[in-house]
Amino acid sequence: MWNVGYTYFHTGIIRRGGFAMQSVRSSFYQPLDSKSCHVLANALGDTPETVISVHLLRRGLCRAYVAGEPSRFDGAIVQDNFCPAEPMGFGSDPEVLWDLLKSVEGWECVNVASECATDLGEIIEENMGVRVRYYGDVYHILSKPVLNFQNEAVRQLTLDDLNLLESAPTEVQGAGFGSIRNLLSDGVVACAVISGKIVAIAHTSARTNHHADIGVFTLEEWRGRGFATAATAIVAKRVQEAGQTPVWSTGEDNFASLRVAHKLGFTEVLRRTYVIPN
Structure with a gap:
């Protein structure tokens, strides 16, 4: 050992x-x-x-x-x-x-x-x-019930959607559980599905007894349509129903991500720093 x-x-x-x-x-x-x-x-x-x-x-x-x-x-x-x-x-x-x-x-x-x-x-x-540069990593939590944002293209995925998620572009397949099957069975996933294809995802990238980190991604050509917000609302609700606190971390200048977090009611609780050798 x-x-x-x-x-x-x-x-x-x-x-x-x-x-x-x-x-x-x-x-x-x-x-x-x-x-x-x-x-x-x-x-x-x-x-x-x-x-x-x-x-x-x-x-x-x-x-x-x-x-x-x-x-x-x-x-x-x-x-x-x-x-x-x-x-x-x-x-x-x-x-x-x-x-x-x-x-x-x-x-x-x-x-x-x-x-x-x-x-x-x-x-x-x-x-x-x-030389070294520094980049802030901002952490938020959702301590009150998530606000409801609906979009007809967005729904929660289950194991029945395994083939759909496996066939999606890598950026919208999710990560954090070792495999897509594990993500669907042990995590929470919501996606925007257009013409049978996934164009945006929100998912738990990590889960512990008391917290769940949420990751999101929308393909560039489908941004600005509220998909990330609606998908995150579904994931955050399921996380809260499981007795866990949703966590949202993002870069200090990722303003699109920060806007989604604030829209859903997340509040900043701490910051960490990336130390980056150039």
């Missing part, structure tokens, strides 16, 4: 993404095993900012690295198997987070608590010899 999960080695140069990082002595962290991932999920807690990572940890859909014990970690990285370029970092010590990132392959940016983002960025700049 990879509880602490590190050994030490001497190294000259570590390479990531084409950049060379000079190191004298570094920690090398191994990914946690399944049992330890569940321990880490419990330690992270069930909150709007952890819902995606906890969902991934419990379903075995990620790689996770910790400094310290999973139950009382000094820092943690959770890397989605299907989106490895954008791992989530937890912990307030930027030196620990940087040490962990050196063991993570394929990352291009990292999402961390805003209070440590600048310090982590400075460490990355110093070690990688590149």
